[in-house]
Amino acid sequence: MSLFKPSLLTLAMVAASTSMYGYAAEAEEGTTADESIEVLKVTGIRRSLQESQSLKMSSSSIVEAISAEDIGKLPDVSIAESLARLPGVSAQRLDGRANVISIRGMGPDFTTATLNGREQASVNDNRGVEFDQYPSELLNRVVVYKTPDASVMAQAIGGTVDMQTISPLAHGEQTFAIGLRGEMNDLGALNSGSDDTGYRGSISYIDQFADDTIGIALGYARMVSPNQEERWQAWGYPENDAGDSVLGGAKPFVRSSELERDGVLAVFEYAPNDFYHTTVDLYYSKFTDDQRLRGIEIPAAWGANGGVEATNTEDGLVTEGIIRGAEVVVRNDVNKRDAESLSVGWNNKFFLNDNWSVEADVALxxxxxxxxxxxxxxxxxxGTGVGAVDDLGFAYNGSGGYNFTHNLDYSDPNVIKLGDPLGWGSPLGANTQDGFINKPEIEDELKSFRLSAEYVFDDGAFRSIEFGVNRTDRDKTKLDKGYYLTLKGYDGTDPNYVMTVPDQYLLSPTSLDFFGMGDVLSYDSLAFYNDGNYTETDVANVDLSRATNSWGVYEEISTAYIMANIESELFDLPLTGNFGIQAVHTDQTSDGTVATVENGEVVVTPRTAGDDYLEWLPSVNLGLEVAEGQMLRFAAARTLTRARMDKMNANVNFSYNENPNDGVNWSGGAGNPELRPWLARQYDLSYENYFSDQGYFAIAVFYKDLENYVYDQQSAFDFSTILPQNPGDNPIGIVTQPQNGDGGYVQGIEASFSLDFGFFADALTGFGTVMSGSYNDSEVKETPDSDPTTLPGLSEKTFNATVYYENSGFEARVSSRYRSDFLGEVTAISLTRQNVNIKAETVVDAQVGYDFSESGIDALYGLSVLFQVNNLTNEPFTSYTGEDARHVRDYQNYGRNYMLGANYKF
Structure with a gap:
């Protein structure tokens, strides 16, 4: 029986750089040391494409893969950017860099990330992993599993992204690799004290000892990356008396940031005999993002003393006008994030005999x-109506908001002074909010233990049967603190009190010429705060909703599974695959706060609540080799994605109405610690044609039947559970909280194509292309009669294309990725998260390089140089409100990032 297999070359490539125990570990079987040595001669882009293709061929699931071109060298500068080039995968940019991904139209909440098969804790408020936390230089391969099998513990409705580190024993030789690149942003240093240059460097060491029974891999990567941004931001677009949309207000600014990231990898592998194999791996990342933002806020239709005078209107939008009596607020803001991630795993395999093997894995x-x-x-x-005002002209610029003209000098420290110009808050009396600071803290810890066994049959239709148990405990807490800031020199009695910025904090003015407002006053606001110049008032003491922003969510997940692996024939054609089932029991609890207002003060009491449930998740993956090199795949599964953790909190805020019109005394808002996961039945069908070691065509269709979806709904709530001493005559009230409602569907089609033009003629050797595209559609409704819900992260269309040349040491590549409009999650006021409409974008990157190993110069063997340009066409990031794309909410211009560097391996 001839089973579907890649060639010896591509099969060996998988074995040469496979992870310790990844989902596709079966690719190692049947590979000899001589084949591995031959494979190492294939380098660069073609190595990456061939290895990725061979894994896609040999996997029992429908997968996409990215492989390193060489040690410490993935195809792109970040994991997320590489992922975004795969069929059915798209990325959302944050501060100019790819950050989170969507798979098959399902947003980051529906994607699970693993490292060497183990689910990862995350630094954000929920479960979605921010991939820029992981240095690409320390990863060997990334695999996207679009269909699960019963042995995958971290499955999700969208898909599972498994980041894999190198196996030193499978690598098979001593290797030492160094990489260094300089980086520059072409917008220049937009803020005083910022820098437009940076660097990234990495060092890796791989070796084997004791007759190749011990292997180690060590790696360190450091990045200091500049990022600049010109941002135009709008408050909104209300209607004027004529029924036309008009600018409600604006907050344009420039942002300069420096991203520092240190990553460490250590792998120890020991295989003393045919009976025992153990691997310990450690991955650590430290991440600091320091951002300085300087700009202005301009009240327009909302807040301008003299209102807005429209001088030109086009298709219902005021495109030109004058803001009369504008009181402008000059902002000097700081966003700083410090994050650390640690992943440690210990895997043990015991090969008891030719039939039985046992695996135990523990991880943190x-x-x-x-x-x-x-x-x-x-x-x-x-306060309003106190200081000097300005008449500002404005004109819509057609893409990135409005351009302005002005009269006042907003960089003059004798004109612009510290205070509360618009009376935004009164923590210590009228107009006493001179600033604000948020200080949220997130801690996430995930521990897991897995014990499984496999029995291999000597013959028959079943190759083997696997079964096992997995236990995962996850504890995630958020402490959300925020403080009003009032100048210490202001006691609330002098309504005209303002402070001139002390000279020691003054910086060179910041230019806002990109939208016509000239220079603005700039100062080191964080140093001014750190020196104790503000009085802080805890906002939780006066704001009911803020008192219920902190929470803890705890999960104990027990999974048992059994899966049969198939190796048989159907109509005399080779048939492979698996079918199995998981039983998943979840015990979830949350610690939160009950908050209400009594006598003008917020009163809080602790609350703990939760639930437990059992779900059954069957799955099947089948692959039929319909002709040589051609595979028809079918998969079906019931999949589960756990709810957002910020929705599962036990917080409740409420108020009491003595004389309600509807007879309900109690009302409020709440999280839902009893929230169930998203569930879906999904079906996949794909055809894959592999016509060479570096050439294939694939087309796939999928349908995800969502059993439920999470909506914010009003529901009855028994207030006697949180106020047992004083529930009143009618303790049943109404709260708005997330609930599991009706579902719907997500469906789509994907096509991908990879071709080395040397397949047709020797003269074209080295030229090639990789292309993919997808179309997604969805309909999800809260009730059968409601309007469809727009799914976050779903782009109707995506398209990726890479054209490359690699020959005789020379390398050149241009890549583009397109995604159509989608609903994305962004940061809003007080670091909260908000869904907004994001415009379609096409991001283009390019690189050229040369590998001196092909030059014939022995002294330069192992040295390669590379020049890269990210965001070659300077594509902006644009979001808008409502259905009119001219209602620009956010227009972000990032510029281009240039990188020049070298890699050396011996």
């Missing part, structure tokens, strides 16, 4: 994050 993943989000305000007076 931890993540911690601390943010500082500081706002510092200055203007011409304290």
């Amino acid at each position: 993943s931890k993540a911690e994050r601390t943010d500082i989000g500081m706002e510092s305000y200055s203007g011409t007076g304290r």
Whole structure:
């Protein structure tokens, strides 16, 4: 019986760089040392493409893969950017860099990330992993599993992204690799004290000892990356008396940031005999993002003293006009994030005999994050109607918001002074919010233990049967603190009190010429705060909703599974695959706060609540080799994605109405610690044609039948459970909280194509292309009669294309990725998260390089140089409100990043 297999070359490539125990570990079987040695001669782009293709061929699931071109060298500068080039995968940019991904139209909440098969803790408020936390230089391969099998513990409705480190024993030789690149942003240093240059470097060491029974891999990567941004941001677009949309207000600014990241990898592998194999791996990342933001806020239709005078209107939008009597707020803000991630795993395999093997795996993943989000305000007076005002002309520029003209000098420290120019808050009396600072902290810890066994049959239709148990405990907490800031020199009695910025904090003015407002006053607001110049008032003491922003969510997940692996024939054609089932029991609890207002003060009491449930998740994956090199795959599964952790909190805030119109005395808002996961039945069908070691065509269709979806709904709530001493005559009230409602479907089609033009003629050797595209559609409704819900992260269309040349040491590549409009999650006021419409974008990257190993110069053997340009066409990131794309909410111009560097391996 001839089973579907890649060639010896491509099969060996998988074995040469396979992870310790990844999902596709079966690719190692049947590979000899001589084949591995031959494989190492294939390098660069073609190595990456061939290895990725061979894994796709040999996997029992429908997968996509990215493989390193060489040690410490993935195809792109970040994991997320590489992932975004795969069929059915798209990335959302954050501060100019790819950050989170969507798979098959399902947003980051529906994607699970693993490292060497183990689920990872995350530094954000929920479960979605921010992939820029992981240095690409320390990863060997990334695999996206679009269909699960019963042995995958971290499955998700969208898909599972498994990041894999290298196996030193499978690598098979001593290797030492160094990489260094300089980096520059072409917007220049937009803020005083910022830098437009940076660097990234890495070092890796792989070796084997004791007759190749012990292997080690060590790696360190450091990045200091500059990022600059010109941002135009709008408050909104209300209607004027004529029924036309008009600018409600604006907050344009420039942002300069420096991202520092240190990553460490250590792998120890020991295989003393045919009976025992053990691997210990450690991965650590430290991440600091320091951002300085300087700009202005301009009240327009909302807040301008003289209102907005429209001078031109086009298709219902005021495109030109004058803001009369504008009181402008000058902002000097800081966003700083410190995050750490640690992942440690210990895997043990016991090969008892030719039929039985046992595997035990224990792992720990931890993540911690601390943010500082500081706002510092200055203007011409304290409170509205006090200081100097300005008449600002504005004109719609057609793409990135509005351009302005002005009269005042907003960089003059004798005109612009510290205070509360618009009376945004009164923590210590009228107009006493001179700034604000958010200090959220996140801690996430995930521990797991897995014990499984496999029995291999000597013959028959079943190759083997696997079964096992897995236990995962996850504890995630958020402490969300925020403080009003009031100048210490202000006691609330002098309504005209403002402060001139002390000279020691003044910086060179910041230019806002990109939208016509000239220079603005700039100062080191964080140093001013750290020196104790503000009085802090805890917002949780006066704001009911803020008192219920902190929470803890705890999960104990027990999974048992059994899976049969098939190796048979159907109609005399080779048939492979698996079918199995998981039983998943979840016990979830949350610690939160019950908050209400009594006598003008927020009163809080602790609350703990939760639930437990059992779900059955069957799955089947089948592959039929319909002709040589051609595979028809079918998969079906019931999949589960756990709810957002910020929705599962036990917090409740409420109020009491003595004389309600509807007879309900109690009302409020709450999280839902009893929230069930998203569930779906999904079906996949694909055809794959592999016509060479580096050439294939694939087309796939999928349908995800969502059994439920999570909506914010009003529901009855028994207030006697949180107020047992004083529930009143009718303890049943109404709260708005997330609930599992009706579902719907997500469906789509994907096509991908990879071709080395040397397949047709020797003269074209080295030229090639990789292309993919997808179309997604969805309909999800809260009730059968409601309007469809827009799914976050779903782009109707995506398209990726790479054209490359690699020959005789020379390498050149241009890559582009397109995604159509989608609903994305962004940061809003007080570091909260908000869904907004994001415009379609096409991001283009390019690189050229030369490998001196092909030059014939022995002294330069192992040295390669590389020049890269990210965001070659300077594609902006644009979001908008409502259905009119001219209602620009956010227009972000990042510029281009240039990188020049070298890699050396011996």
